[in-house]
Amino acid sequence: xxxxxxxxxxxxxxxxxxxxxxxxxxxxxxxxxxxxxxxxxxxxxxxxxxxxxxxxxxxxxxxxxxxxxxxxxxxxxxxxxxxxxxxxxxxxxxxxxxxxxxxxxxxxxxxxxxxxxxxxxxxxxxxxxxxxxxxxxxxxxxxxxxxxxxxxxxxxxxxxxxxxxxxxxxxxxxxxxxxxxxxxxxxxxxxxxxxxxxxxxxxxxxxxxxxxxxxxxxxxxxxxxxxxxxxxxxxxxxxxxxxxxxxxxxxxxxxxxxxxxxxxxxxxxxxxxxxxxxxxxxxxxxxxxx
Numbered sequence: 001x002x003x004x005x006x007x008x009x010x011x012x013x014x015x016x017x018x019x020x021x022x023x024x025x026x027x028x029x030x031x032x033x034x035x036x037x038x039x040x041x042x043x044x045x046x047x048x049x050x051x052x053x054x055x056x057x058x059x060x061x062x063x064x065x066x067x068x069x070x071x072x073x074x075x076x077x078x079x080x081x082x083x084x085x086x087x088x089x090x091x092x093x094x095x096x097x098x099x100x101x102x103x104x105x106x107x108x109x110x111x112x113x114x115x116x117x118x119x120x121x122x123x124x125x126x127x128x129x130x131x132x133x134x135x136x137x138x139x140x141x142x143x144x145x146x147x148x149x150x151x152x153x154x155x156x157x158x159x160x161x162x163x164x165x166x167x168x169x170x171x172x173x174x175x176x177x178x179x180x181x182x183x184x185x186x187x188x189x190x191x192x193x194x195x196x197x198x199x200x201x202x203x204x205x206x207x208x209x210x211x212x213x214x215x216x217x218x219x220x221x222x223x224x225x226x227x228x229x230x231x232x233x234x235x236x237x238x239x240x241x242x243x244x245x246x247x248x249x250x251x252x253x254x255x256x257x258x259x260x261x262x263x264x265x266x267x268x269x270x271x272x273x274x275x276x277x278x279x280x281x282x283x284x285x286x287x288x289x290x
Contacts, residue, residue, distance in 0.1 A: 009068050013044070016052045016071040029063050034101055035192045041075065048075040084150030088138040089131075089271050091115040092156035095212060099185060099194035106187040107200035107210050107225060114188075117287060118211075118223035119266040120163040128269055128276070131157055135274040157271065164220055167264050171199060171217045177256055178203055186210045202227075203253050207288065224268075226290055254285055 008026035015022055022044075033040060036054035043049075049072040062068045090112050120128055134155050142151045175183070178201055186198035200210040211221040261267060261279040268277035270287045277284035 007063070007066065009062055009066060012067070012069045014069065014071045016073045022072070027068075029059060032059050032062060032068070033192055034059050036070075042070075042072065044072075049073065050075050084152065085154040086150050087112055087116075087154065087272055088142070088151045088274075089116075089135050089155040089157055091271075092158045093161060094188075095198070096196045097188060097191040097193050099187075099196045099198060101193055102187055105182075105184045106194055107184060107202070107208050108187055108189050109210075109225065111188050111190060113225070115221060115223050116272055117225075117268065117270050117290065118163060118221065119261065120160065120269050121165070121167050122265045122267060123166060124160065124163065125267070125276075127159055131155075131159060131271070132269075132274045132276075135271065139274055162220060164222060164266075167219070167266065169219045169222070169260075169264050171213050171219060173260075174201060174209065174219070177260060178209075178253075181209075200225075204250060207250075207253065222266075224288060254288060257288065258284060 007029070009029055009032070010024070011027040012024045013022040014020070035058045036051055040051040040054075041048055042051065051070050052073050053071040055069045056062050056065055091114050094111055094114055138151045138153055138155060145152075175181075181201040181203050184200045184202070185194040186200050187194045195212070197212050197214065198210065199213055200208055202208045206227050208225045208227060209222065210225055211219055211223055214220045258279040261284070267279065268284055268287050269275075270277065270290065273287070273290070275283060275287070277287040
């Protein structure tokens with residue numbers, strides 16, 4: 001007996017800038033991604049287009065409705081000469097994204113934001129200082145230009161793959177320290193799956209901890225994300241951060257993070273600002289408020 005053929009989906013492509021229908025044709029469900037909740041691009045006739053809006057958003061919903069409408073914007077190429085970078089540095093190695101599919105509760109990050117503010121154990125300070133020495137000239141040159149157009153170069157950080165290599169910090173330790181925090185996973189906005197072995201703890205409406213967990217629940221990476229208010233862009237975030245009524249006061253959160261840093265011999269590194277934040281210094285608080 002031959003397998004039953006898939007019911008085709010009516011796919012409508014719309015230019016988001018002009019609202020003109022670019023195409024209206026059938027497509028097999030198997031040709032669609034599992035979800036359009038993550039940032040998605042399509043190549044149409046040799047041109048790259050960004051999916052601004054999808055209705056419905058998941059393959060299951062699309063199959064049930066029998067139709068999919070995508071609003072698209074063309075991705076314009078930019079000449080490489082004279083290009084400035086929006087960040088002075090980024091973490092060169094990204095974690096794998098073969099975790100569970102997105103549920104809508106995750107901490108969403110742009111790939112460039114991965115590990116930009118993180119905790120590092122004190123024993124690795126010399127290595128940290130070497131990386132900061134490579135970043136600071138880029139900050140100085142951008143400040144000297146004074147045009148606010150970005151950085152002249154981008155420094156990829158390839159070291160410090162294990163910033164907490166000797167730190168016996170467990171995920172359960174964080175959960176006990178912040179019992180009211182909402183827990184989820186991390187996802188990049190370019191993927192429909194979460195980061196493998198990731199966690200996220202939403203501490204306040206503007207602050208979340210995130211990272212990677214290894215064997216026996218030991219934390220291998222611990223970083224911090226500052227969140228944009230709901231409905232605003234420009235910073236990583238999630239769809240339903242902790243409400244002000246549920247969150248512990250900011251000062252109590254900062255004190256708890258200081259205590260954690262002291263107990264485990266850690267300091268904060270703000271890579272894009274090329275600065276350290278030791279728990280006994282004012283910079284520690286300043287970096288967390290960035």
